[in-house]
Amino acid sequence: MFLLFIGVGACEKEPAEVPDVDEDDLTAIPYEPTPYTLSVAVNYPKMNIPASNPMTREGIALGRRLFYDPIMSRDSTISCGSCHLQTESFKDPRGISLGVDGRTGRRTSMNLINVGYNSQNLFWDGRSTSLEEQVLHPVEDPNELDHDWAVLEKQIQNHKDYPAEFRRAFGITNKKEIDQKLIAKAIAQFERTLISSGTTRYDLALKGELVLTEDELEGYLMFVDAVPDLPDAECGHCHAEPLFTTFEFKNNGLENIDNLENFPDKGRGEVTGELWDYGKFKIPTLFNAAVSPPYMHDGRFETLEEVMDHYNSGGHRQANTDPLIVPLGLTEKQKQQVIAFVKTLTDTAFLNHPDYADPNP
Ligand code: HEC
Numbered sequence: 032m033f034l035l036f037i038g039v040g041a042c043e044k045e046p047a048e049v050p051d052v053d054e055d056d057l058t059a060i061p062y063e064p065t066p067y068t069l070s071v072a073v074n075y076p077k078m079n080i081p082a083s084n085p086m087t088r089e090g091i092a093l094g095r096r097l098f099y100d101p102i103m104s105r106d107s108t109i110s111c112g113s114c115h116l117q118t119e120s121f122k123d124p125r126g127i128s129l130g131v132d133g134r135t136g137r138r139t140s141m142n143l144i145n146v147g148y149n150s151q152n153l154f155w156d157g158r159s160t161s162l163e164e165q166v167l168h169p170v171e172d173p174n175e176l177d178h179d180w181a182v183l184e185k186q187i188q189n190h191k192d193y194p195a196e197f198r199r200a201f202g203i204t205n206k207k208e209i210d211q212k213l214i215a216k217a218i219a220q221f222e223r224t225l226i227s228s229g230t231t232r233y234d235l236a237l238k239g240e241l242v243l244t245e246d247e248l249e250g251y252l253m254f255v256d257a258v259p260d261l262p263d264a265e266c267g268h269c270h271a272e273p274l275f276t277t278f279e280f281k282n283n284g285l286e287n288i289d290n291l292e293n294f295p296d297k298g299r300g301e302v303t304g305e306l307w308d309y310g311k312f313k314i315p316t317l318f319n320a321a322v323s324p325p326y327m328h329d330g331r332f333e334t335l336e337e338v339m340d341h342y343n344s345g346g347h348r349q350a351n352t353d354p355l356i357v358p359l360g361l362t363e364k365q366k367q368q369v370i371a372f373v374k375t376l377t378d379t380a381f382l383n384h385p386d387y388a389d390p391n392p
């Protein structure tokens with residue numbers, strides 16, 4: 032301001048040309064983003080990262096902070112991290128999560144390990160088509176963060192640190208440019224870093240660095256149907272290696288109903304409107320399944336034993352129940368062996384990875 036006044040005095044002839052000082056101007060802060068290359072220890076398919084949202088260290092750090100910041104909810108009580116706990120592989124041990132004012136939704140939160148590999152069909156019913164788009168939902172969902180994007184944008188624009196962080200991550204020149212799209216981009220960048228460490232017992236056995244126990248190995252052989260003299264547990268067709276999901280939508284026979292119209296939750300059918308898709312849900316990954324109960328879209332099973340009893344029984348049959356859901360004929364011991372294998376997919380390094388934790392003091 033002071034300098035401008037001197038300027039005005041020095042050239043009195045053209046006072047109208049003096050620009051207003053813009054208090055929201057961020058251009059004094061350097062914009063030198065550091066590109067970030069994902070380090071993937073495992074032989075996964077290439078992650079599809081949108082050209083419009085390249086990953087940078089600054090963007091990831093910002094997204095991580097926002098993911099854990101209760102500013103994201105109407106009354107500043109909860110954040111994304113309240114329903115997606117790192118120690119539970121970003122699921123919620125409560126089954127049906129609690130939103131603002133303790134409101135409940137109808138489904139369980141989801142495991143976010145390797146979520147970046149599934150950027151086409153997010154949510155149990157696949158209604159969101161990108162991580163950037165997905166973020167827009169929980170913020171305004173009355174049973175989740177129950178906030179208003181316009182208000183949240185203002186809160187973040189007026190925050191003491193965020194404008195500078197958005198400048199460093201996205202090169203904005205004025206804090207008023209902070210909007211839902213940039214907030215979503217930052218969070219999506221953080222989510223893409225949530226990747227398997229490649230150090231589970233399963234991974235180490237694949238690399239020949241460890242030998243699975245006999246139970247784990249037999250469980251694996253049944254899981255992937257590898258040998259004729261053990262029963263086929265069918266799991267690996269849907270929970271397929273290397274990500275332990277094909278990301279398809281299937282009816283795995285949970286509901287005891289006789290008519291496709293009667294599914295209590297229509298799942299994929301709610302999105303496509305096709306009766307044939309009623310009661311189908313996205314196949315979830317099994318990485319960290321052993322440490323992230325309860326199971327299924329409604330959290331109906333508390334233990335892997337209950338899950339195995341369900342599959343072993345052949346579930347309930349409707350016209351669209353997947354043909355792989357059949358009575359398996361596994362003995363008690365064999366059910367335990369499949370569970371022993373599922374436990375080899377526990378990624379302790381992921382669950383304790385310091386870069387995924389809440390950065391806020
Ligand atoms: C109140 C609890 C709650 C909060 C808060 C919450 N989520 Fe979720 N999240 C859920 C539930 C429940 C689902 C599954 C909803 C469904 O399928 O209908 C879900 C699903 C997701 C998915 C889809 C994963 C997949 O594999 O398809 C992503 C990604 C996600 N949440 C990220 C976020 C982010 C980012 C935030 C913060 C902006 C957030 N969540 C806030 C409960 C929550």
Ligand code: HEC
Pocket residue numbers: 142264265266267268269270280281282283285311312313314315316317320325326327328329338339342353355356369373
């Ligand atoms: C036809 C495909 C299919 C087969 C075969 C299959 N699953 Fe699933 N699995 C699914 C689907 C779909 C879901 C989610 C269903 C829902 O929530 O409504 C699921 C959910 C699960 C879950 C819950 C994970 C979570 O985060 O909630 C576990 C655990 C599981 N399956 C283990 C297995 C095991 C072990 C086998 C083999 C005995 C198996 N599945 C066979 C499709 C399949």
